[in-house]
Amino acid sequence: MRYLPLGPDDRAKMLGVIGAKSVDELFKDIPAKARVSGLLDLPMHAGELQVERTLGAMAAKNRAAGAGPSFLGAGSYRHHIPSAVDHLIQRSEFLTSYTPYQPEVAQGTLQFLFEFQTAVAMLSGMEVANASMYEGGSSCAEAVLMAGRVTGRSKAILSGSLHPHYRDTVRTFCQFSPVTVEYGEPNVDGNEDLASKLGPDVACVVVQTPDFFGNLHDYTKLGAACHAAGALLVVVVTEVVSLGALKSPGQMGADIFAGEGQSLGVGLNFGGPYVGLFATKKQYLRQMPGRLCGQSVDADGRRSYVLTLSTREQHIRREKATSNICTNSGLCALAFGIHVSLLGEEGIRRLAKLNHAAAVQLADQLGGVKGVKVLNKTFFNEFTVQLPGSATEIVEKMVGQGVLVGVPVQRLYRDRPEVANLLLVAASETNTDADRAAYVAGLKKVLA
């Protein structure tokens, strides 16, 4: 077996030193009833070529998004990832290192985490960011739990235009906690009055921009209302590229920013691994979940980085920790950080402009198809269209035309027949004029 260096002679010598007759003697503490006699009912070991064949055949059964025009979003976006990103994250020293618990031999990881925290704080307009969460939905749930700790209150109000997976994840995380969760009706047009729901028991209001249906919001007034009522404003961003064009959560007065960083550096990956972003105001630092990397000095006075404020965390505080999270999304945070580094200020702004332009062009063209209506007044790179029939069926028919046209809203709102004809459509810098033309031509054919 190519990954196992020990041979029969080695094993015999090692057993001799241990003073055991056989390796099974080392397993004698396992009750006989629980031991496997012989081998598991699974295939025997296989060479690289065989494994590649089997897995390659499975991969070939999937339509890769990039194999043709693709316009899917709803919290996961296809962007061009510069070649340098994947090369750098595969360096042994990044790929095969552990959590940087020994800072003297982990400055590489620690420095990139420090830079990641800086980049996330800058993009979100917040004061401090952590070293990543699993992904956006659970990051949002942690934000709600944190708001409960900060305010000592027990109710969370979720916007009806919050991504339904985020809403559900918040509900799951809170279902056995003191925090109760209220959420609005599907809010397609982006108009809802959340300020009127504030009250003395409200810990936080959770909103999203661009929201699930693509509408853009300025939550400055809502933030002020929250603060006047003693509640926190949690702003979710699922498309982080939008922060290159739009007013940031911090600029709106957000107390906590929870987001998904997948758009930069990470890729689609059928939904994971992604990278959860989490940032807040300095005053709430000690209530934050997750790892934090801080600056310090070594014994020679050289600038160094180290994991810090770990008295918030489970390995020190146990049942009193701010969260149970341990493993985060380090390598995806690195990919995010490298992509952001390559883009820089100039690049992220340009990328955001390209995305917006691609979406405006597509919206204009789709709006010209008979029976199709674009519902948004504002959007960044994703918008909602109303189709003249079931979006689910039209999406399936368009697969036959070679175009992945969007996400049927019904897929995320199963019990809402009123959204059956709504389709979420996202565009990015990866879409060409030919992609848009294929979309429009195919749609006309399918609707005819």
Next chain:
Amino acid sequence: MKTDTFSGNRGLDLEEPLLFELGRPGVTGVDMPDAPKVASKLGGLEREGSIGLAGVSEPEVIRHFVRMSRNNYSIDANLYPLGSCTMKHNPRLNEKMARLPGFGDVHPLQPESTVQGALELIHVLGHWLKTITGMPAVAMPPAAGAHGELCGMMAIRAAHDAKGDKHRTRVLIPESAHGTNPATAAQCGFSVDPIPGNSHGRVDLAAVKAKLGPDVAGIMLTNPNTLGLFENEVIEVANAIHSVGGYFYADGANFNAIVGKAKPGDMGVDAIHINLHKTFSTPHGGGGPGSGPVCFSQALAPYAPLPMIVERQGRFHLIEHRGSAGEPGEKSFGRMRTFNGQMGMFVRALSYMMSHGADGLRQVAEDAVLSANYIMASCKDDMTSPFPGPCMHEALFDDRFLEGTGVTTLDFAKAMIDEGYHPMTVYFPLVVHGAMLTEPTETESKESVDRFIHVLKSLAKKAKSGDAQFFKDAPRYAPRRRVDETAAARNPVLRWTPPAPKAQAAE
């Protein structure tokens, strides 16, 4: 900055500033065309002011990250004996497979008809996990071990709630457990009742029995435990918990020791998370991402989280919503993340499993356990272990051998760095004084383990020779000397901020 060169570099060891200190306005490492002119739909919400990101070219970015990377220890470079972390070789085939466009470039919400192979892969991986654990059901969504614990404990809470058992608020957890266990239990609204260990390093069965009552929701037990030992009375513990209507959650962090050798399903386990980033070698990546699927007993299976995969007549379906009565997902406790799970990790783990097969996986456990016992036996004259062997895949030492030397476990660990080794896990488990939890894994040759043993024994002898200062000064040869953790916590600096503008020169 104290260095003995003009540049601050030391040969191949190159100092690297923060990216934000390198940047220049207007520079970018990504070329893109100008955006076509369109009528803006941003509704007047354009971002004002500078974001603050640095501008650098591609070659500068490459150098920046390559130079930084050289300051990291890695399993690719040397043995990485972090106990409880299972730092084994990461095969590159797995990386290649995860990057196939049919896996890596697939959107999570594509129509089912376009992702049959992706759903099949998750289904097949689930089959391997169920077979390996001997459990009838598996939940794939959890993103890491602690997320898996949350999954298992929520299922337990949901199962009790479904029976109207709302008074079960207490969870038993051994004092030696990982911190994630009590933190998870608390996050599910349970109170934590710690269970002491016995003199053999196992959970005290009598103490478990004494703590039982109608308010007990279950027990969280790591097996093999965090002391590197198998809980030999695991079946008695399971029976005791079941006798009062509680459930048995097993923390599978140390599954590498028993993969292919023993099945948790035969030990009375109701839920167990498997860290794909430990036992099944998906790389740790400096702290993640991980993946923590949870295998369930029949009793807990109905409460598994969404989404789940169902196979009907050769087609795979993703169940994303709670079903009606009798349908899959009817009793699910809900969704605990966006989308479908850690697909990139699933591909790597299945690639690893298929490469090893039933025969190779059993060999993994045997070689991992053999190597740990070999270290323990080889060091017994120079170091001290709190419990006699045999151990499982981790050799646990305490600091009795350092008594009177003035050298602490931390000093010993830092001296290992100078010898070219990442230290073992230190000061964990908390129940052992000055603990050194050492896990070589099965992917080390005997020669490699022998070199490591030589270093351990030599350092132990050196400590006893009275040269404490040698240890206090370590590390000397790492990219950094000891880093001041207290200063970092006292005055937290968690991001770069632009230096204050220099005062204008006098006019």
